[in-house]
Amino acid sequence: MYKLKYLPNTLGIIRIILCIPIIFLTPFGVVSMLLYIAAGLTDAIDGPLARRIKGAESQFGAVLDSIADMVLVFVGFIFLLPVMGLWTFLLFSMYGALAYKVGSGFVGYLKHKEMVLLHTYGNKFLGVFLFSIPIVYYFFTKGLFINFYTLIGLFFIIVITTEEILINLMLHKPSRNIKSIFQVKSINKHFKEQ
Numbered sequence: 001m002y003k004l005k006y007l008p009n010t011l012g013i014i015r016i017i018l019c020i021p022i023i024f025l026t027p028f029g030v031v032s033m034l035l036y037i038a039a040g041l042t043d044a045i046d047g048p049l050a051r052r053i054k055g056a057e058s059q060f061g062a063v064l065d066s067i068a069d070m071v072l073v074f075v076g077f078i079f080l081l082p083v084m085g086l087w088t089f090l091l092f093s094m095y096g097a098l099a100y101k102v103g104s105g106f107v108g109y110l111k112h113k114e115m116v117l118l119h120t121y122g123n124k125f126l127g128v129f130l131f132s133i134p135i136v137y138y139f140f141t142k143g144l145f146i147n148f149y150t151l152i153g154l155f156f157i158i159v160i161t162t163e164e165i166l167i168n169l170m171l172h173k174p175s176r177n178i179k180s181i182f183q184v185k186s187i188n189k190h191f192k193e194q
Helices: 004-024 030-052 059-084 088-112 121-139 146-170 181-193
Strands: none
Touching: 004 030, 004 059, 030 059, 030 121, 059 088, 059 121, 088 121, 088 146, 121 146, 146 181
16 A cells, blocks of 8 residues: 655656656647646645655655756756747856756765755745746746846846855755755754764
8 A cells, every 4th residue: 555655755756757758749838838837736745745744754755856856957948948039148047057056966965975955945946936937938928027037037046056055065964955044053053962
């Protein structure tokens, strides 16, 4: 019998599986957009479920969630965004955000000897922002919100990615579920007491 505690990890695996057909489908077709939105919804609910279901939070789940997120971002960046014909500046800004994310994980690897992709509130906001761009484009093909997204996006890309790099540098041991830089002191204290 399926145990409920495996549901969040199952959603992470489903997110990866939903992303694979998008690579082969027509960008911004009805099916590819439905798959993209469904994959995003699994991302929105797997974390809260893991925290609410007893015994569902795990180190494996945190790593699986990060991998599934990166697969979804990869699909959006490689197969959807280039087709959108967005301003070069915005497109390069989004690729810059991906580079910062990989760079933050690399800093975590250098410091802690393991890949550390954090689950901060800022990171979640950035993910929602990047995830929503193709959806907004799909529904508003005139680009009504692109200027707004550019300004807000650039601000958060800079702030959020800088926060992640600082967190990775400041933590004594990796803590993937840290929510903000303001928790570093208490988490380091907790590690020291163990």
